[in-house]
Amino acid sequence: MSAFIIVPTSNRAGLTSVSLGILRAFEQSNNKPLFFKPIEQSYVTQLEQQIDPAVHFAQELFHLPTVAPLALSEVEMLISQGKDDDMIELVVQRLSELRLQQAHDVVVIEGVSPDSDRPFLADKNLALARALQAEIILVVSAYNATAEQVAEQVALYVHDYDDDHVRIAGFVLNSINVAEQEFVPFVEEVSRRIASNRAPLACLGAVKYAAEKSMFRMKDMARYLNARVLHGAEFLDSSRVKELVVAGRSATHMVDRFKAGAVIIASGDREDVMMATALRVISGTPLAGVILTCNEIPSQNLQALIAPALKSELPVLLTEHDTFNTANILSHMPSGVPADDLSRMDSMVDYVAENLQINALLQNLGQSKDVRLSPPAFRYRMMQLARAANKRIVLPEGSEPRTVQAAIICQQKGIARCVLLAKPAEVQEVAEKLNVTLPVDLEILDPDLLRQQYVEPMVALRKHKGLTPELALRQLEDTVVLGTMMLAQNDVDGLVSGAIHTTANTIRPALQLIKTKPEASLVSSVFFMLMPDQVLVYGDCAVNPEPSAAELADIAIQSADSAKAFGVEPKVAMISYSTGTSGAGAEVEKVKEATDLAKQKRPDLLIDGPLQYDAASVLSVGRQKAPDSPVAGQATVFVFPDLNTGNTTYKAVQRSANVLSVGPMLQGLNKPVNDLSRGALVDDIVYTIALTAIQATQ
DSSP states (O other), X not given: OEEEEEEESSTTSOHHHHHHHHHHHHHHTTOOEEEEOSBOXXXXXXXXXXXXXXXXXXXXXXXXXXXXXXXXXXXXXHHHTTOHHHHHHXXXXXXXXXXXXXXXXEEEEEOXXXXXXXXXXXXXXXXXXXXXXXXEEEEEEXXXXXXXXXXXXXXXXXXXXXXXXXXXXXEEXXXXXXXXXXXXXXXXXXXXXXXXXXXXXXXXXXXXXXXXXXXXXXXXHHHHHTOEEEEOGGGTTTOEEOEEEEOOSOGGGTGGGOOTTEEEEEETTOHHHHHHHHHHHHTTOOOOEEEEETTOOOOHHHHHHHTTGGGSSOXXXXXXXXXXXXXXXXXXXXXXXXXXXXXXXXXXXXXXXXXXXXXXXXXXXXSOOOOOOOHHHHHHHHHHHHHHHOOEEEESOTTOHHHHHHHHHHHHHTXXXXXXXXXXXXXXXXXXHHTOOOOTTOEEEOGGGTHHHHHHHHHHHHGGGTOOHHHHHHHTTSHHHHHHHHHHTTSSSEEEEOSSSOHHHHHHHHHHHTOBOTTOSSOXXXXXXXXXXXXXXXXXXXXXSSOOXXXXXXXXXXXXXXXXXXXXXXXXXXXXXXXXXXXXXXXXXXXXXXXXXXXXXXXXXXXXXXXXHHHHHOHHHXXXXXXXXXXXXXXXXXXXSSHHHHHHHHHHHHHHTTOEEEXXXXXXXXXXXXXXXXXXXXXXXXXXXXXXXXXXXX
């Protein structure tokens, strides 16, 4: 599904009018668009409520479903706390909710506009484009700017947004205020200058400045001044203001400015101005209105003289401000379209749409897009799937502080029904030290009260190995073994351990009591690596020290299937220190053999190797080193030749690049058991619990 994010290059670029103009252009081309505003910014007032203007007009003019954007205060709080990823995840969640509401062909996303108080917002548009997998359309204000200045604006943003994973679809020039004969040469010169700095960038529209599209109503001025309406209340809505005329001189020196659409601002005791105004109105000049200042109204005699003019459609306002202050106040009126001025915005949107050339965008609608899954989309998808699964997950390390915190989060967010294996008093003590509150429905089971009921089932499972009731009871003192027996007996749906236990401590009971799936030759693992712009899958980084070629092939297939199950389109790279035939040696030959075996077993999968990591992950390197590879430069699943390589790589990437890794998730078992790194953070545990809940449904 196509998506475009509209990004301004300045805070007065006309972002909303262009965004909605693009929306209308898609609508007019017989496509079904959606409109999405991730973060609210300026407000308009509507029936004593405040609402983002873009969202408001999308609802009123297009009758489209919308979702509330994130409040700016919430965004600022999350950013100040270093929780940018959480903010982006919330945005992805809102867009996902919106997309469910109506069938559509394209999503138009209005980006955020930086201002002097919040310059940090400028950086968020690129992050939003990555997370929402949207192409960028730049909106550039050309008002009072030369072609060189406009091209420099575009070049600056193109440089800042130079990213392999985000495409700039083109730019829209807005508010071009040049003479008619200079209009086309101006646009061509901007495009030429941009092309001289980089590859040509499509000009998707050139919108000439139209003063009539920015005209306020007398109603808006009355509201802004809090003025009293003396006459013509019924015409306030239809009377549009082209010009403010401040009567600072005598009427004979100013009467040539008393034109159609002018608002005359003067004190009510300025008899010459009042008479000149009346004569203009009587002669048929449609003035926009009169604003009387200093709380002065004309004398009774003057009112009698100008009475014929007041029979026309002339709004007259009265304000307590003096003439200078009135003009000054009105000059600072917000430029945004008021919420109830639908006709002005509708006219503006039509005008912008008429001046757009979006054929290039229309040609790509419905075509396959970048299949990479962004980290926020992955996290949102994972949480939604886990909530829907509603599984019961046992945590054998029930009094470990990080595990307690993770269980509380999962319980509160409905990610899973967690079961802590620990003495309730110990868990309560941990909670008090952490200054957290245990949810009343969080299940805490005392292992001492559970063991006996699992002795007989465990003996039955391991009788062929000579297990006696006494030995079983002793083994069940290990809470990991106890939790595994709960899983074996279907009393829980999954198990997560490893915060204080080794991988062997977690996996051994599972292999003995849960066993592998019939089609699985081994148990392996994957990490979901939440890189800045996409999710990658690493396998095997936790279980198999020296897999054979056949085992490595199975790891590749298991990892590809796991990736696909969680929304990552699998393109599998078999990693080695050599790419293709450039190197030799036993390790390279093992990877070659594993690649061939995996392809034979699963011809439906994109698998290639041997590939060096850079050839697998960097498009330019992949094209150079393996130009014919369907995987090189775009791999999403990385299969490492041994545990030493895999574990070292995942930890180096995780810590050096500050990347969140979710897992390890074990593959090949009959029921989901997952191991944690002993350095796992609370978030790591939460995500692993979610993964386990999802696995329990598959």
